[in-house]
Amino acid sequence: MIQAAVEFQNVHYSADGLHILKNITGAFPFGKITTLVGPSGAGKSTLFKLCNGLRSPDSGEILIKGTSIDSYDPVELRRKVGIALQSATMVKGSVLENLELPLTLQGKKIDIEFALELLHDVGLEGEFLERNAKELSGGQRQKLSIARTLVNKPEVLLLDEITSSLDRVSQRDIEELIEKINEKYGTTMIWITHNLEQALRIGHFTWVMMNGELIESGESSLLKNPRDKRVQDFVKGEVE
Ligand SMILES: Nc1ncnc2c1ncn2[C@@H]1O[C@H](COP(=O)(O)OP(=O)(O)O)[C@@H](O)[C@H]1O
Ligand SMILES: [Mg+2]
Numbered sequence: 245m246i247q248a249a250v251e252f253q254n255v256h257y258s259a260d261g262l263h264i265l266k267n268i269t270g271a272f273p274f275g276k277i278t279t280l281v282g283p284s285g286a287g288k289s290t291l292f293k294l295c296n297g298l299r300s301p302d303s304g305e306i307l308i309k310g311t312s313i314d315s316y317d318p319v320e321l322r323r324k325v326g327i328a329l330q331s332a333t334m335v336k337g338s339v340l341e342n343l344e345l346p347l348t349l350q351g352k353k354i355d356i357e358f359a360l361e362l363l364h365d366v367g368l369e370g371e372f373l374e375r376n377a378k379e380l381s382g383g384q385r386q387k388l389s390i391a392r393t394l395v396n397k398p399e400v401l402l403l404d405e406i407t408s409s410l411d412r413v414s415q416r417d418i419e420e421l422i423e424k425i426n427e428k429y430g431t432t433m434i435w436i437t438h439n440l441e442q443a444l445r446i447g448h449f450t451w452v453m454m455n456g457e458l459i460e461s462g463e464s465s466l467l468k469n470p471r472d473k474r475v476q477d478f479v480k481g482e483v484e
Contacts (some may be wrong), residue, residue, distance in 0.1 A: 247273070247274040247309070247310070248271035248272060248273060248274060248307065248309075248310070249272050249273065249274040249275070249308070249309060249399065249400050249432035250271070250272040250295055250306070250307070250308055250325075250400060250432070250434070251270075251271045251272070251305075251306070251307040251310075252268040252269055252270055252271075252291075252294075252304065252305075252306055252458075253269055253304055253305040253306075253307070254267055254268075254269055254303065254304040254305070255267070255268040255269070255294065255301045255303070255304035255305070255306060256268075256301060256302045256303045256304055257287075257290065257294060257299065257301050257302055258302055259290075259299075263456060264287050264290050264456050265287050265290060265291060265294070265301070265456050266455075266456040266457045267304075267457070268291070268304070268457070268458050269304075269458070270451060270458050270461050272400075272432060272434050272449075273432070273448070273449060274309070274432055275426070275430045275431075275432055276426075276432060276433070276448040276449055277422070277423070277426055277433040277435060277446055277447055277448050277449075278432075278433070278434050278435070278447060278448065278449040278450065278451060279435045279436075279437055279442070279443035279444075279446060279447030279449070279450045279451075279464060280434060280435065280436045280437075280450070280451045280453065281436075281437060281438070281440060281443045281450060281451070281452055281453070281467075282451075282452055282453035282454050282459075282478075283454060283455075283478065284438070285455075286453040286454050286455060286456065287453055287455075287456045288404075288436045288453055289404055289436065291453070292327060292402045292404055292434070292436070294306060295325055295400070295402055295434070296321060296322060296325040296326075296327055296402065297313060297316070297318055297321045297322065297325075308321070308324065308325065308400070309399070322396075323396040323397075323398065324396075324398055324399050324400065325398060325399070325400045325401075325402065326393035326394070326396060326398035326400070326401050326402065327393065327401070327402040327403075327404065328386075328389050328390050328393050328401065328402070328403050328404070328406050329389075329404050329405070329406070330404060330405040330406060330408050330409060332382075332385045332386045332388070332389035332406070333389075334377040334378060334380075334385060334388070334389075335377070336377075336378065337376075337377060338373065338374055338375060338376060338377060339363075339368075339372045339373050339374070339375050339376075339377050339380070339388060340354070340359060340373040340374065341377070342377045342388060342392060343359055343362065343363070343373075343388065343391055343392055343395065344359065344395065345392060345395075346392060346395045346396050347395060354395065359373060360373075362391040362394050362395065363391060365391065365394065365421070365424070365425060365428070366387040366388070366390050366391045366394075366421050366425075367387060367417065367421055368384065368387055368388065368391070372384075372388075381414075382409060382410055382414065383410050383411075383413075383414030383417060383418070386406055386407070386410065386414070386418055387417075387418070387421065389406075390406070390418070390421065390422070390425070394425070394429075397429075398431060399431065399432060400431065400432045400433075400434065401422075401425075401431050401432070401433050401434070402434050402436075403422070403433060403434065403435040403436065404436045405436055405437060405438065406418060406435075407419070407437070407439070407442070408437075408438065408439075415439075415442070419442065419445065419446050422435070422446065423446065435447070440467055440479055440482040440483050441482070441483060441484075443464060443467060444464050444465070444467045444468065444483055447464035448463070448464060449461065449462065449463060449464060450462070450463070450464040450466060450467055452466075452467075452470070452472075452475050452478070454474055454475075454478070459472050459474060459475055460472050460475050467479050467483045468483055468484075
């Protein structure tokens with residue numbers, strides 16, 4: 245049996261009287277890449293907020309490496325479970341200043357060797373450190389954003405539509421570096437994408453969510469041959 249990095253047990257979550265997550269039970273296997281797909285509004289991004297403790301369930305349990313999420317210190321949890329978003333927001337200043345932001349917030353500086361290694365991990369040259377972050381291309385900014393989440397050496401990385409605004413070449417670039425990081429550090433990846441080809445290509449496992457429910461999950465090849473009628477309709481024509 246593969247140990248779960250993150251596990252949901254009968255999790256319900258509501259906000260503003262809206263039942264957003266409905267009885268979610270399932271596991272994100274340790275050290276694997278799980279892709280998370282489903283129509284817009286299915287509750288995918290909300291699920292991420294529960295994974296890093298930004299929101300708490302109404303009922304049910306979330307376990308991180310077998311231990312209840314409630315028993316983690318919130319700061320420690322935010323370090324263990326990193327998140328990268330589509331927007332890849334940068335502050336004014338150099339690549340270095342943006343990269344070390346998670347440490348600056350703790351009153352620390354980044355070790356230059358470590359900074360260079362992280363840039364290397366995401367396929368950026370060392371000379372980028374002095375560049376103005378605002379002048380990077382979309383793909384380069386996303387790489388920097390991923391490097392920044394690695395500063396805290398997370399065990400789990402949540403990736404929310406990180407290639408949605410990128411061209412095809414940059415998308416593939418990011419896919420490759422996520423696979424590389426997964427292999428090098430054993431980081432558990434959970435990747436929300438609306439690109440079903442990508443979900444199939446990059447995922448070891450896939451979750452399909454609809455209307456707040458986990459409809460189907462398993463090896464990513466399920467996308468080619470879903471059991472559930474709703475999932476069949478959802479993937480129709482999108483996956484070869
Ligand atoms: N803070 C909130 N208050 C009320 N409704 C919310 C809140 N956050 C998300 N929602 C609603 O929850 C549902 C799921 O949203 P979301 O998790 O962003 O879906 P997805 O990421 O799958 O597109 C949507 O209907 C959204 O409008
Ligand atoms: Mg979303």
